[in-house]
Every structure is written in structure tokens, then in C-alpha cells.
Amino acid sequence: MSNNKIKSEGVNIKSHRLSKKEIEDNFSDLHAPLTPIEALIEADRCYFCYDAPCTKACPSDIDVPGFIQSIRSDNLTGAAEKILSENIFGGMCARDCPTEELCQQACVRNDHEDKPVEIGLLQRYATDSVLENGVKLFSRKKDTGKSIAVVGAGPAGISCAHRLSVLGHNITVYDSKDKLGGLNEYGIAAYKSTNDFAQQELDYILDIGGINIQTGMELGKQITLEGLQKQFDAVFLGCGLGTVNQLNLENENISGVIDAVEYIANLRQTSNKDELMVGKNIVVIGGGMTAIDIAVQSKLLGAEQVTIAYRRDKNAMAASEYEQTLAKKHDVQIQYNLSPKQLISDESNVSAIVFDVMSSQNDGSINATGESLTLRADVVFKAIGQKLVTEGLTDNSLELEKGRIVVDENRKTSLTKVWAGGDCILDGDNLTVSAVQDGKLAAISINETLTQGA
Amino acid sequence: MADLTSNFLGIKSPNPFWLASAPPTDKAYNVNRAFEAGWGGVSWKTLGEDPHIVNVNGPRYSSMMSNDRRVIGFNNIELITDRPFQVNLKEMRQVKRDWPDRALVASVMFPMNEASWAKHIPIIEDTGIDGFELNFGCPHGMSERGMGAAVGQVPEYIKQATEWCKKYATVPVIVKLTPNITDVIYPAEACLEGGADAVSLINTINSIMRVDYDSLTMFPTTGGMGTHGGYCGEAVKPIALNMVAEIARNEKTKNLPISGIGGVTTWKDAVDFIALGASNVQVCTAAMVYGFKIVEDMKTGLSNFLDEKGMNSVDELIGKAVPSVTDWKFLNLNHVDKAVIDQEKCIKCGRCHIVCEDTSHQAIKYSDDGGNRVFTVDDNECVGCNLCVSVCPIVDCITMVAMESGVDPRTGKEITSEPADWTTHENNPMKVS
Numbered sequence A: 001m002s003n004n005k006i007k008s009e010g011v012n013i014k015s016h017r018l019s020k021k022e023i024e025d026n027f028s029d030l031h032a033p034l035t036p037i038e039a040l041i042e043a044d045r046c047y048f049c050y051d052a053p054c055t056k057a058c059p060s061d062i063d064v065p066g067f068i069q070s071i072r073s074d075n076l077t078g079a080a081e082k083i084l085s086e087n088i089f090g091g092m093c094a095r096d097c098p099t100e101e102l103c104q105q106a107c108v109r110n111d112h113e114d115k116p117v118e119i120g121l122l123q124r125y126a127t128d129s130v131l132e133n134g135v136k137l138f139s140r141k142k143d144t145g146k147s148i149a150v151v152g153a154g155p156a157g158i159s160c161a162h163r164l165s166v167l168g169h170n171i172t173v174y175d176s177k178d179k180l181g182g183l184n185e186y187g188i189a190a191y192k193s194t195n196d197f198a199q200q201e202l203d204y205i206l207d208i209g210g211i212n213i214q215t216g217m218e219l220g221k222q223i224t225l226e227g228l229q230k231q232f233d234a235v236f237l238g239c240g241l242g243t244v245n246q247l248n249l250e251n252e253n254i255s256g257v258i259d260a261v262e263y264i265a266n267l268r269q270t271s272n273k274d275e276l277m278v279g280k281n282i283v284v285i286g287g288g289m290t291a292i293d294i295a296v297q298s299k300l301l302g303a304e305q306v307t308i309a310y311r312r313d314k315n316a317m318a319a320s321e322y323e324q325t326l327a328k329k330h331d332v333q334i335q336y337n338l339s340p341k342q343l344i345s346d347e348s349n350v351s352a353i354v355f356d357v358m359s360s361q362n363d364g365s366i367n368a369t370g371e372s373l374t375l376r377a378d379v380v381f382k383a384i385g386q387k388l389v390t391e392g393l394t395d396n397s398l399e400l401e402k403g404r405i406v407v408d409e410n411r412k413t414s415l416t417k418v419w420a421g422g423d424c425i426l427d428g429d430n431l432t433v434s435a436v437q438d439g440k441l442a443a444i445s446i447n448e449t450l451t452q453g454a
Numbered sequence B: 001m002a003d004l005t006s007n008f009l010g011i012k013s014p015n016p017f018w019l020a021s022a023p024p025t026d027k028a029y030n031v032n033r034a035f036e037a038g039w040g041g042v043s044w045k046t047l048g049e050d051p052h053i054v055n056v057n058g059p060r061y062s063s064m065m066s067n068d069r070r071v072i073g074f075n076n077i078e079l080i081t082d083r084p085f086q087v088n089l090k091e092m093r094q095v096k097r098d099w100p101d102r103a104l105v106a107s108v109m110f111p112m113n114e115a116s117w118a119k120h121i122p123i124i125e126d127t128g129i130d131g132f133e134l135n136f137g138c139p140h141g142m143s144e145r146g147m148g149a150a151v152g153q154v155p156e157y158i159k160q161a162t163e164w165c166k167k168y169a170t171v172p173v174i175v176k177l178t179p180n181i182t183d184v185i186y187p188a189e190a191c192l193e194g195g196a197d198a199v200s201l202i203n204t205i206n207s208i209m210r211v212d213y214d215s216l217t218m219f220p221t222t223g224g225m226g227t228h229g230g231y232c233g234e235a236v237k238p239i240a241l242n243m244v245a246e247i248a249r250n251e252k253t254k255n256l257p258i259s260g261i262g263g264v265t266t267w268k269d270a271v272d273f274i275a276l277g278a279s280n281v282q283v284c285t286a287a288m289v290y291g292f293k294i295v296e297d298m299k300t301g302l303s304n305f306l307d308e309k310g311m312n313s314v315d316e317l318i319g320k321a322v323p324s325v326t327d328w329k330f331l332n333l334n335h336v337d338k339a340v341i342d343q344e345k346c347i348k349c350g351r352c353h354i355v356c357e358d359t360s361h362q363a364i365k366y367s368d369d370g371g372n373r374v375f376t377v378d379d380n381e382c383v384g385c386n387l388c389v390s391v392c393p394i395v396d397c398i399t400m401v402a403m404e405s406g407v408d409p410r411t412g413k414e415i416t417s418e419p420a421d422w423t424t425h426e427n428n429p430m431k432v433s
Helices: A020-026 A036-044 A053-057 A064-072 A076-084 A090-096 A109-113 A119-133 A155-166 A197-206 A225-231 A260-269 A289-301 A321-329 A432-451 B028-037 B085-098 B114-125 B155-168 B185-194 B234-249 B267-275 B285-290 B292-308 B351-359 B387-391
Strands: A147-151 A170-175 A211-215 A234-237 A257-259 A281-285 A305-309 A333-335 A338-346 A349-360 A366-376 A379-382 A418-420 B006-008 B011-013 B017-019 B041-047 B061-065 B071-076 B103-108 B131-135 B173-176 B198-201 B205-207 B229-232 B258-261 B280-283 B337-341 B364-369 B372-377 B398-402
Touching (some): A020 A289, A036 A064, A064 A076, A076 A119, A090 A119, A090 A197, A090 A432, A119 A197, A147 A225, A155 A197, A155 A211, A155 A234, A155 A432, A234 A432, A257 A260, A260 A289, A305 A366, A321 A333, A338 A366, A349 A379, A418 A432, B011 B103, B028 B085, B028 B292, B071 B285, B085 B103, B103 B114, B114 B131, B114 B155, B131 B155, B155 B173, B155 B185, B185 B234, B229 B234, B234 B267, B258 B267, B267 B280, B267 B292, B280 B285, B285 B292, B337 B372, B351 B387, B387 B398
Parallel strands (some): A147 A234, A234 A418, A305 A333, B017 B041, B017 B280, B041 B103, B173 B198, B198 B258, B258 B280
Antiparallel strands (some): A338 A349, B071 B229, B205 B229, B337 B398, B364 B372
């Protein structure tokens, strides 16, 4: 895919705003990894809490004090094993988890010094060590003879596949894209996953064996849910959200109005970021992580003015306080209570966007105040959420609600042989770590179901 | 400003911080630097008979470190001076001339024969030194040759060698003791009987630091083989304090002056030693870890502390805590403490709970009501053991509070102000009626 919606003849949209070197520097690691001595000192700060709040706050149940204690004693393999046995994507989660809202927010050190233990960086330190050295931590149990289909090679699907493989099952993973990894590969901000980390991590995970990979296979096209149910003993759907929400404005297809998800995927895949077309005045519509990611990365690519326009107030914003601060540090403006009303174009490219100024009510509703505001823009990014592609799902009496798949606590769907997890399920929180947990819980449940009475 | 000047056995120094006989006092170059930095005195690196000993040409030192590489404990296998006797004497004479206001004590180690003492002691004293310190403590190398700790472990030898030294010396004689014994009172009393003017303690403790995890040999080694060293530094301070206090409260030795040694790193450590009976302190490891500048804080810290306590001099602090040290059998068994958690200060780490639950008396209860973690003391179970205080990461969050009246809910016994100890306890088969 390419940026065919940005026309190079547009006055303000061009590549090479920054030099190759500047771009490389901008997209280096957001947080430098800890050195061994830094890791030991940071690990010493952990109080080894009882029934630790950080572990309770972790969606994937990682024994945080346990792995930090192992870092303290130079037992990095033990530390990584504690992490990866609960969360096989512990390396990526160490990079992209909103730790400031999860484990690190729960750290008791916040109580008296407002400076939590750097759990994310410590987790990265431990997991990098085994990934870099290829330390094998998992082996497969005796072959059960059972086969399971996994749809989607993102964090949910691969987490499920890995756990099932460990338990002795045979897995086939289908993914519509050419490369595996889902949003780890195509979605996470580039400065959170440097040096092709997503693929390195996948190589490590898939080294377990027993996982057959089929790319270019899309549900509803090359494969069907019905067919998979017939062919396999169980099916896990970790297909994510295949399409993005639209603004539903007139002229939405004009040049310069771009899906943020698509642009980020392109940004992640290109080998020459300085060749990317970058706007001068950019407006990002949305209030979640994608909005922050596209805004910050646009700045790092050389955009002059980047404004995030969110239709509700600051408190309602899905992006964490930390992420909002990150955006502001990169000179991104965040404007609240702006609801997109009209796109204005100039010579077939967007030139401005008009907003209704809203007011947020205590009950969470928002009303137009009657005022409006116009922001100049040569690029408008749409980052207002994604939705499930339901083709290929609805014909099979799979229960959906609010356009998502309904699952129980074991991530089992309404269909006997089908489980689901990750962004495609109802009440998913769009976090990598939660997707990994979904895949793990589904695998445990699938294993119990398939081995009952065995 | 409190007066830090020290008069130990008539040996005057501008402050009570001396450098112990060790590598930092090996030669004039180091000692001059120490005096420039402000140290009150030195005990010169131990002198012995010529021909002088030799040291290994590999690791002499190693340390136990925290994760941020702070030195907690320190180990050495260095022997006494490895320079000719006359070279040392010449330098000592010059140093004493150049620094008349500082204390200069000669540490010495000679074999168990009187002739050797008779030959060396007068020549050394002639340099102008203020006193002798008899090294009966060095636990490695020299002890294999019947000196150092080999003498310090036999009270009869201590007494004999002390008598010889006293016979040929006119300046004060301090005997430096080894902690590698069962009861420090025996060597201390032997010193007294031999006529020692004071004791200094402790010397280092027999130690092996660790193994090398790759080669699975002891660590460090001299080309693959190692030997035990002497352990010192902050980690040994409590062992030293106990021995100092034992001598200070022992009827026979309570008037024997003490120079306190063992892990002194800050002024607080000096307060510990002095309050438990030492008249001054000697330092080695802190200087070897941080350099001589470390004395600056020791001096201002001690001075400020004395000011806060309304004390005019170090002398007023000497032995202040000794009356509070006693035998277990005299502890008041009627006294009842209970732990009290300050909920405002508590950060909810739960360490107090889990250590009490797993290893003590199940007296700290835990409830988690939807993320609201609360830790509370159950007085019905609390024995007042202080474990929770000992592990709590927050200063003054948990305190032990004495019950003044009422009934101890754990034992059902009325609180009484009448003390009662083991000597009269009904469970004691040897109780005095």
C-alpha cells in the first residue's frame, strides 16, 4: 500500500523535510534500554511486595516482584522465564504497554516518592537477554494429535498458538498480510519497536515448532469460519479490527485525508522514512493511542504544525496522561471539544477542516455550542477507531454485540469450537498485553476442552 | 562547637579519628596525605623483624558489594609491612617531627621470644612515637608463623608478650585483639594482667568472600589458589560493638581504655563505639574505599551531634550506653511491646504481613477490599518481636509501643510496672527464690 492519497504536487506535502540522519535519530528507541548496572540498581528499588499491586494491575498476570528479584540476583534466564511463561510477548509489552496506567501506576513507591520502579524497562532488560541469546525456555509436550486453526498472527493469535504448541497441539496460523505480527508489526509506533524487534520476537516465539504459518489467507475469502470448524478440532479468532471508522463527512475521499492506521502501517514497513510524504500542517482527528502515535510520528518526520482535535474533554481521552504528555513534549497541540464538521479543499487537496465547538456534560454527553473553529490542514489523519470486518463471521450464528465478538471469561464464543481474543472481542481494551492474555486464556480453555477425558 | 580533641592514654590528637594500622598507614607518603586531610592520628603499618616479609603479587583485597556497588564488606590477605625495618623507622621519625600535634602509634608484631622485643622496642620508641600497638589480631599469613592472631587466641601468650613490651617501653602500650575467639573477655583480662594500658578491637575476621562462578574456585585467588583473609568494613561493626561493650561492662576490665575498630564509616559509627565504651576510633576500610577525605564528615558530624546533645567534648559521650547493656537473664519479662502501624505513612507493600505470617507470629492481618490494601496488627498475636519494624521500608511507619496498663490480650496477663526477669521466673529450674 502507498500514500496514493497524498499528491506530491500539493504545495505543502512533500518528502525529505528532514535529512535521513535526523529521521534516524528521531526514530531511535523512545526509552534507551537499561545497562546492566542500571538494571541492578533499579531492581534494588523493588520492595518485593506481598500480593503485589503491580502484578494485580498486569492484564497478563506477570509476577513482577518475582522477575525483578531474579534480575537482582543475576538470574536473567529465571527472570525472563517468569515473564514469558505468563506473557510470551513480554518483550513487546515491555516496549509498548502503557505501564504508567498499569503496573507502574500500582507501584507502592508512588505512595511516598512518586517515582515507581521502572518495571517496563526491567522487563525489557530481562526479555532482551533471552531473545538476543536465543535461550530456549519452552519445549513441547507429547503430540496430542489435535489440530487448531488460529486466524490472525497478531499478539492474540500468536500467544494462543504458542501456548497450544507448548501443550502438544498442532496449530495452523492464517493471516491476510504478508508479514506476521499484526499490530506489533504494522501498528505500534516505530520508536517503540526499533531494529525490527517485532519480527525478532516472532522468530523467537515460533522457534517452539508445531506452528504452521499460512500468510495471504483472509477470513471470508481464502478461508471460511465454517470450513475451519470442519477441518480443525478448534478455532481461535484473533483477527483484530480490519477496517477503520469514517468521519462521514462530504469530500472524505479527497487527497490529504488519510487513515492514520494505514499511514502508520506504511511508516512501519518503509525502509526509507525520509521518502515518506509528510504534511506541513497536520490535523489528527481522534483521542486514542493511534491519534498520539500518528501525531508524534508526523512531528518526527518533519511536520511543522500538528494538532490533535478530540471531540470530548481531556478527561474522556483514551490516550493516557503519559501519552498526552509525550505528544506535548514533541510540540503537538492537543485541542479538546472539537467535532469535525466540514472538510475544505483547495485544488483537490484538503486545505482546512471546520469543527463544531462542543461542550462536555457531566453525564458524558456532548453538545454543540453553536460556535465553530477552522484549522488549516494539508493533511487530516483519521484516528477515530477501527471496526471489525464482519463478513465471513455473521453467517455462522457467531454472536456479535456492538460489532464485536462476544466471549465468556475463557474467551469462548457462542460457537462450540470457536474461541476469540484481542481487539475483535467485545470489551477488549485494545492493549497488546490484553490480547496476549486473551490468547493465553483461550489456549488453556481449548486445551482443557480437547483433552477432557483423554 | 564541641571539643573533638582527644587524650587517649595521654596521647593527644586533634580528633578521635585515627587511621588503623593497615595499608593506608604503610609509609610516610600516605600518612602525610592523611594528616593533610585532617586525621587525628595513625597507627603505623605493623613493623616486624628483618628480613621483612613479602606479599603476594596478585589480589590482596576483595569486597562484598551491594547492587549499586557500594562496599559492604572487605577482605584482605596483606601481611605486615613489606619494607625494611630501618626505612620505616626513618620515615616515622620524620613524620612525627613534621606533625607533632598528631598521634603516631607504632603497630608491632614480634615472635614469642623476649630477646626480639628487647631488641626492637627501644629502637622504635626512639623515633619519638607516642605509643605501641601490639598486633595480636592479624588472622592470615602471620598467624601461620605463630604471630598475630596465633598470639591473640591464647591469653597466656597475650599476657607474656604484653609484659615483654611493657618491660622495654616507656610509652603507652595498646593491645589489638582478634575477634577470632570464643569470648573476648579472656584475652582482654590477659591484657590487663600483662600490664597493657589499653586494648583496641577488633582486628579482622577469618573470611572467604565467595567462589568464582565460572571456575568454581574460591575468589579471589593467586593464580588459581586462595587462602582465607581478614574481613572488615561496615558489615563487621555489630560484631565489634558487642566485643567492645563486653569489655566495657566486665567488672575486671571496665576501666581498661578501649580504642574502637571495625567498620567505622561515618560519625554515627563512631558514636556507637564511643557510647559503648571506646575512647576513640580507628578507621581503615572507609579510607580504603573512599580516600582520606571521608574524615571531614566524621569530624563535623560528631561535633554537630555532641552540640545537639549538649555535650562539650567526646569524653562526655564515652560509655554513655554501657549501662544499658546487660545479660539476657536480666531483661524485664514483664515489659510488653506491641507493634503499631501508622496507616498514614504505610505504603501498603505488605512486607510486614508476609514476614510475620510466614516466619513469625501471624500478627499482621491483611485485607484487600477492591484494591484498598490494609495491614493491621492483631494484639492478640503480637509478641512485640520487632520483625515488622526491621523490614519496613518506611521510616517510623511501624513502631513498637509499650503497654503501660491493662491486660496483654495475647497472654491475658495484667500489665505491671514491677519488673521480673528470668532469674526469678517460675519456668527457670535454677531460679532464685
